[in-house]
Amino acid sequence: MATHHRSRRNLGPSRRPARTVLAAGLLAAALYGGGPAGADPVPAPAPASATEAVQQMIDLSRQAEQLNQQALTAQADLDAKLTIQRDADAKVAAATAAVDAARDEVAEYRPIIDRTAIAAYQGARTNRLFSVLVSDSPQQLLDQMSTLDVVATQTSDQLKQYKRATDAATAAQTAARAAADAARTATDQANAVRDDVGRKQTDLQNAVAKVIEVWGTLSTADRTALAGSPFPPGFDRDSLLADLVPGSGTSALAAGLTRVGDPYVWGATGPDQFDCSGLVQWAFAQVGKQVPRTSSAQAAYGTPVDRADLQPGDVVFFYDDISHVGIYAGNGLMLHASTFGVPVAVAPVDSTPYHSARRY
Template structure:
């Protein structure tokens, strides 16, 4: 976070707006409860600090909302797959039932013949024939009819078995599809709630920022580079690799605005910048800071190298790319463009090497 200059007094309007925003957003992250007394900001630096705190809470909600949306997308994909399997298994079942219907008339005729006492065996042929030739003809015909009937019965049995199996599969697919739909709908409700929370939080942040004076906004934004930082010298000294190349890409975005949910190419949130930077070197990185915390391999803080991904806060709601010498490039928060800043200004959580 950039250093803040203190002004003797903050305008009453700034204090009122920022304090109100703090009260509304305090429930979104760890901090004072709404019942706890909250001191009004009395200086510009206090107001800016409150503004930064609100922005961090909104950033945490942003990451949570993005994760919920990705969860919903995954559940919807499962639902689509289940629906497709249901459609395919239903089609198989329909075809199997159609095949059964082809043999049903033959089965019905055979059943009727047996019920009415029709005589179709060889003894009947012997008893009812008037001559040896007629006997041979009848027996030959009975052999043909018997073979056809046996073949038809076998095919009917196979078709009936196939239809039963297909219908069982269709019922199972229907159950799976219903379960997938129910799960997706539950996740959708969670996404909607998180989006509403984020909208409320970001509205308060924007209102608080709008109440700041131009001087206070400039103080909030700070400098894109810390004193003495030389981007060209840093880039010249980088050892080639995916991490250092991603760092180089991220450094080209210094000065771009922070926007919740943005992934570039000219506006970013924290995890969006990390994802974009590694995408420039052909690496697909997860979207949210919590997911990025499980990507690649862990790195101890004492072993950080330029290009490593650094993560912050207990809930891992912020992320940047290490630039060496205790610095990182990151999309900090609303009102602060992409910048290079010390990692010690933010509570360190962990680091990963991609």
């Protein structure tokens, strides 16, 4: 069975892409004295027994998994805020260009408008009554009135064009001010979220360091017991795969089952190491479905499914804060990347506090 399992995994990608900055940074920090520069992780209290050590390891890993999802969520929030900021900056540039163009158009009409205003101020005779008074003949009167009509029409058109240009300039300036305000707001929000990301990543680094510290106190037998079996007793993966109906959910489950035995790593998204939401995202990506990165965002994707209606390939969520996720494998079982020290495995759904499910 082990040989067959290994051959299935070799069907996956042979090249390992660069690790995410978060995953690599956290793992390196944990293995080589993790935590922020100048700060040492708080030592975990020494367990009194092997059983206590294993339980402490489980509890600390659970805390680290929660922090991992929080840090990923904060990073996703920051990425969204930075996108808004970039869009706002682009609108500022476009609005500024519109203001410049509108001002240039106003400048074209200003000399004409100025001359008309000066002529009116100086008493220029441009009305029909004046033409009647100074005309020597009916024909001269008609000629003068016709000329006045042309001048009046041209002046009226120029005044309308000037008004349109000034209105456009005013609107452009208003839009530019609004865009600048939005850009400042987006920048402030991005900076606030950036600070939150830094705090959460620092908390996660410290938590990871504690997990690694306690892991080092476990015996080989304890580590093996903690890792458990990749499949529950009586589970037949080949039969399950043979019975699956092709579809995005079941096909994603089939892809995910090829990763059984791969290690859990905080912040990892594959192809051969994962955190819980990273495994779900990777599995669905293999069948062309782009799902969100974090468990909380995944819980808002797709459509809700009642627990009584679960089908293989549905995505199941756990804990009140939705900080863990897996893929339902049927018969009350799920595929998931559990926690540090426990490879990707198939386990009972009831082994973790159930929250909800979605179908992608």
